[in-house]
Amino acid sequence: MSSNPDPSSPAARGAQEEADDPGPQRQGFFARLFGNGDEAETSGSDTGERPQEGGSAGVIQPQFGMSNLRRMRVYDVAIPRAEIEAVSCDEDLQGLLKVFRDSGMTRLPVYEGTLDSPLGLVHLKDVALRFGFNGVDDSFSLRTMMRPLLYVPPSMPIGVLLTKMQTERTHMALVIDEYGGVDGLVTIEDLIEQVIGEIEDEHDIEEAQPWTRESETQWLALARAPLDEFQAELGIALSEVDDEEEVDTLGGLVFLLSGRVPARGEVVPHPSGVEFEVIDADPRRIKRLRVRVPKGVAG
Template identity: 85%
Template sequence: MSSNPDPSSPAARGAQGEDDDPQPQRPGFFARLFGTGEDAEAEESHVDHHPASGGANGTALPQFGMSNLRRMRVEDVMIPRAEIVSISCDDDLPALVRVFRDSGMTRLPVYEGTLDSPMGLVHLKDVALRYGFNGSHDGFSLRTMLRPLLYVPPSMPIGVLLQKMQTERTHMALVIDEYGGVDGLLTIEDLIEQVIGEIEDEHDIEEAQPWSREGEGRWLALARAPLDEFEAELGLSLSDVDDEEEVDTLGGLVFLLSGRVPARGEVVPHPSGVEFEVIDADPRRIKRLRVRMPKGAAG
């Protein structure tokens, strides 16, 4: 009669075949994001590699997904310096409240002298809890309420920055160029949107009507306004642009005319004489336009 070894004994464990080897431990979340080698390449090849198609603003539809955390750099996502809303550390409370109210922001970078000398950020909650908005502001000083900012290079992968923001519990970063000047700004929301798409909060009001008439020959329109419907409103054809691509939205037409995402305040002319003024845009898309008809045109 043969005896079987104790399953817990070294002999029994050594007698186990290769088929019984335990499964390798699964790498952690950030190890999977930033790992290198064949496994990382294989994982990335199966994620978010969908062909781009026309989006509501006429640019290629963004490819959202986890692979963006490794593929995209800070410079691809940042808000450019010209569009940064900030405040001087020497400003008083009414000025600070006015900037918060006009911009709709809850965090503002604070600088001394110029934006190239940043000191930190101020949070709306800190101001409200300490001073309120209707009380006395004697002795007010922005310097006493500053929170730390992150300073990052434009070449940093956005996944690395997201991990750094999470670790340091900071929601805003300034992008610093090679000369030490401020090149742009990022929030944690900007990074997360590259993975899951645009995040709309309670301040982002969805407008039912994609355009409204401002006056004689002038309209305010969302970039997502259907081009054919807006042409009917104007009584003028705008889609006869010599290009192989078809566009379905007003923003797509403006993108096609300019060949890029135009900056806020830029005026893009149409061959018919119609002018498109960019009222609201970010580095990745057009949001809102003012349309001006040429004098004597139908409308």
């Protein structure tokens, strides 16, 4: 197993060629389950539309269906590098178990030195069956616990990747940029959600509070937070951006300010001086925001 996929190697060129020209493929399980792409294109808009969070001002009509498998690319759905939970190959057993507990993940990429030198992935099930959750074993070596990991270019159609994951029986892939560095991570759940919509699992816990105060001038808020209640929290009028538009949620306000769905990491300014940093979003909707208020502005 190589420590760092070389973009000039035959394997890397083969992955890029596969992304550009999928070629004929055997009909897989997901194609049999959801039907062919033509059916999805005609029915997706009737059954898969979901409004963008943000009231009438931020309404987007995303379509789910098999057509997304051809239309969307890996970079459209991948988790950005900054949000990847990973472990060093030199991590001990207790440290590894702590990362599993803190992250809630069942699979973690393993790297040597930095994330740009990935080695494979470690599965919680393998560790638990061999060492338990609280045991101490001096003979533990993470290098012996690793499973193979897929490396894919960001331009690969997600349908090609889904078929590849099905064939190789793996649930995770690292996105490799043109220089051979790690650019993001994608799971099989991320791909399936583009066909059938968002999947809520045991890790997707609905947050009871729509926002939390991190400091005197900073809040972490869900995009669905009611705008009028959040204005009362801040003591600032935020909704008077455009009298012709009405927004009900914080995400709708940010959508109105930017005129589109902003990307993760993007900062959207408000005329009052308040800044909205997009913490979590996908191509269809805003999910979480960090709100910064200049000192002396908040009520």
